[in-house]
Amino acid sequence: MNKKRVFSGVQPTGNLHLGNYLGAIKNFVDLQNKFECIYCVVDLHAITNHHNPKELKSNILETIATFIASGLSEEKNIIFNQASVSAHSELAWIFNCVARIGWMNRMTQFKEKAGVNKENASVGLLVYPNLMAADILIYKATHVPVGEDQKQHLELTRDIAKKFNNDFKCEDFFPIVEPVIPKEISRIMSLRDGKKKMSKSEESDYSRINLKDDKDLINQKIQKAKTDNGPVPSDLNELKNRPEVSNIISIYANINNIKVSQVLSEFGGKNFSTFKSKLSESLIEKICPIGQEIKKLLKDEVYLNGILEKGAKRADLIAKTNIKEIYKILGLTKYS
Ligand code: TYM
Numbered sequence: 001m002n003k004k005r006v007f008s009g010v011q012p013t014g015n016l017h018l019g020n021y022l023g024a025i026k027n028f029v030d031l032q033n034k035f036e037c038i039y040c041v042v043d044l045h046a047i048t049n050h051h052n053p054k055e056l057k058s059n060i061l062e063t064i065a066t067f068i069a070s071g072l073s074e075e076k077n078i079i080f081n082q083a084s085v086s087a088h089s090e091l092a093w094i095f096n097c098v099a100r101i102g103w104m105n106r107m108t109q110f111k112e113k114a115g116v117n118k119e120n121a122s123v124g125l126l127v128y129p130n131l132m133a134a135d136i137l138i139y140k141a142t143h144v145p146v147g148e149d150q151k152q153h154l155e156l157t158r159d160i161a162k163k164f165n166n167d168f169k170c171e172d173f174f175p176i177v178e179p180v181i182p183k184e185i186s187r188i189m190s191l192r193d194g195k196k197k198m199s200k201s202e203e204s205d206y207s208r209i210n211l212k213d214d215k216d217l218i219n220q221k222i223q224k225a226k227t228d229n230g231p232v233p234s235d236l237n238e239l240k241n242r243p244e245v246s247n248i249i250s251i252y253a254n255i256n257n258i259k260v261s262q263v264l265s266e267f268g269g270k271n272f273s274t275f276k277s278k279l280s281e282s283l284i285e286k287i288c289p290i291g292q293e294i295k296k297l298l299k300d301e302v303y304l305n306g307i308l309e310k311g312a313k314r315a316d317l318i319a320k321t322n323i324k325e326i327y328k329i330l331g332l333t334k335y336s
Contacts, residue, residue, distance in 0.1 A: 003036075003142075004035050004036070004142050004143060005035065005036050005037075005038070005139060005140065005141045005142055005143070006028075006031050006035045006036065006037040006038065006141060006142075006143045006144070006145065006180075007037075007038045007039075007040070007135065007136045007139050007141030007143075007144055008024060008028060008037075008038075008039055008040070008144055008145050008146060009039070009040040009041070009042035009045070009082065009132070009135055010024065010025070010039075010040075010041060010042065010063055010066075010067075011041075011042050011045050011046050011063075012041050012042075012043055012046050012056060012059035012060045012062070012063040012081075013046065013059060013200050014055065014058070014059040014062055014200075015062075015200060015210045015211075015212060016062075016063065016066050016200075016210070016211050017198055017199075017200060017208040017209060017210050017211065018188055018198060018208060018209040018210075018211070018251070018283075018287070019147065019187075019188035019197065019198035019199065019208065020147075020211075021070065021211060021287070021290075022182065022185060022188055022251065022254050022255070023146070023147025023148070023149075023182065023185075023186065023187065023188055024145060024146055024147055025066070025067065025070045025072075026070070026182075026254075027145040027180060027182060028067070028070075028072060028077075028145055029070055029071040029072055031143075031145060031180070032072060032073060032076050032077050033076075035143065037076070037077045037078070038077065038078040038080075038139055038141065038315060038318075039067060039072060039077055039078070039079050040079075040080060040081065040082050040135060040315075041060050041063045041064060041067075041080070041081040041082065041308075042081075042082045042131075042132075042135065043056065043060055043081050043082050043083045044082045044083050044088065044089065044131060045082070045128060045131060045132070046059070047124070048122055048124040048125040048128050049113070049122070049125065060081055060308075061298065061301060061304045061305070062294065062298060064079065064081075064304050064307055064308060065293075065294045065297035065298050065304060066211060066290070066294055067079055068293075068297055068304075068307070069211075069290045069291075069293035069294045069297060070211075070290055074307045074310070074311070078311050078314045078315050079307055079308075079311040080308055080311030080312040080314070080315045081308055081311075081312070082135060084308065084312035084315075084316075085138075085312055085315045085316045085319050087138050087316070087319035087320060087322070087323040088131065088134050088135055088138055088319070089131075089134075090323055091134035091137065091138045091323060091326065092127070092130050092131040092133075092134040094134075094326065094330065095130040095131075095133050095134050095137075095160050095164075096127055096130050098160055098163055098164050098167070099127075099129075099130050099133075099156070099159075099160055099163075103156055103159065104126050104127060104129070104130075106152075107129055107152060107153070107156070108152060109128075109129075109149065109152070109153070110125060110126055110128070110129075113125060114126075129153045129156045129157075130160070132150075132153050132157065133153075133156060133157040133160045133161075136157055136177055137157065137160070137161060137174045137175075137177075138318075138319045138322055138323065139315075139318055139319065139322070140174065140175055140322060141175070141177060142175045142177060142178060143177065143178050143180050144157075144177050144178070144179055144180060145179075145180040145181075146179060146180070146181060147181070147182075147186060147187060147188075148181055148186035148187040149187060149197060150179075151179055151181065154177060154179045157177055158176050158177060160174075161174035161175065161176055161177070162176065168329050168330065170329055173325075173329070182254065184250060184253055184254060184259065184260060185250040185251065185253070185254045188247065188250075188251065189243060189244070189247040190202055190207040190208065191206060191207050191208065191209070191221060191222075191224070191225040191226065191244075191247075191248075192204055192206060192207040192225075192226055193207070193226070193244075194226070194242075194243025194244035194245075194246065194247045195243055205221075206220075206221050206224055208221075209221055209222075209283060209287065210291075211287060211290050211291050211294060212291040212294055212295065213287070213291060214288065214291070215284050215288055218280055218283050218284050218287065218288070219280045219284070222248075222276050222279050222280040222283065223273075223276055223280070225244070225248055225276065226244045227244055227245055227248070227272045228242060228244065228245060230242070230245075231268075231269050231270060231271055231272070232245075232249070232264070232267040232268055232269065232270050232271070232272060232275050233245065233249075233264060233268060234264055234265070234268025234269055235264065235268070236260065236261060236264065239260075248275075248276075248279060249263050249264070249267075249275075251279065251283075252275075252278070252279045252282060255282050255283060255286050256282055323335075
């Protein structure tokens with residue numbers, strides 16, 4: 001059986017936010033001491049929507065800077081960008097032929113991203129999850145740390161792996177991946193609307209905490225974060241039907257590595273302005289040093305490009321070995 005290997009990816013959208021950090025990157029950092037980990041800037045996914053080439057280039061470097069500033073070691077982990085290892089695209093094409101159209105049509109993220117004019121979305125956006133499955137399975141990764149919004153894509157990855165193993169009679173060739181999703185807070189919500197996930201695409205910057213926000217801005221955003229008229233609840237049951245309250249309490253718990261129940265026993269019955277001041281303090285303490293480090297690292301493009309180059313070489317070695325085997329299984333003659 002395959003040994004444990006972690007893979008995850010982040011799109012270079014520029015200005016990563018608290019959702020990316022708590023949902024994914026913080027977990028990447030924890031896992032680096034336990035497993036062999038591969039972390040990728042998924043630049044090919046970023047072109048499934050209209051993009052600006054100049055911005056993409058700088059966003060790739062900013063994502064790498066964010067990885068390093070958050071505490072990922074370039075030595076312990078393989079850190080690279082997707083487009084530099086061509087086996088991702090080769091396997092994605094193969095998976096386009098394994099996955100079924102009906103599977104793609106069920107993907108909720110496609111429906112959300114394509115919007116009302118589905119016919120006008122790129123084909124790349126539709127088959128985006130096949131490239132994601134290829135990212136993971138080209139390394140035969142077994143564990144994938146992500147936020148909850150990616151769970152359906154990982155279920156699809158499992159289906160693709162099973163179908164491939166079954167169709168080509170190569171039992172256990174691709175592992176059936178396990179999602180690693182934070183338990184207490186798997187989906188960070190918008191600070192303006194607790195039913196929408198925190199995202200770069202929401203118009204108001206006050207809906208999210210960006211990792212590069214300074215102290216004053218974090219303070220303002222938290223003070224303005226939507227709550228309701230009640231006090232901070234004392235009991236888990238009182239969080240039901242209070243999405244905005246539930247969200248900021250979970251953020252406080254996660255950023256301080258404590259349980260939601262502990263937050264409720266500390267702040268239950270108090271007013272929100274007391275709680276919000278404490279939340280701002282915690283965020284400023286944890287997030288501002290990351291933002292400052294990102295800004296510092298961005299001044300050293302040679303260093304950041306060096307990380308990408310070294311990472312790509314290491315990733316390519318594993319990916320090449322596996323793509324050769326995959327071609328052989330399929331009867332393709334490129335490597336025979
Ligand atoms: P992306 O770039 O949108 O997000 C990167 C990671 O951040 C998590 N995330 C969140 N978690 C909690 N709450 C939020 N509001 C929030 N917003 C973002 C995402 O779940 C993700 O873990 N398709 C992926 C990238 C990808 C990938 C992969 C991931 C491509 N190939 C292979 C894992 C394995 C995406 O668009 O994530």
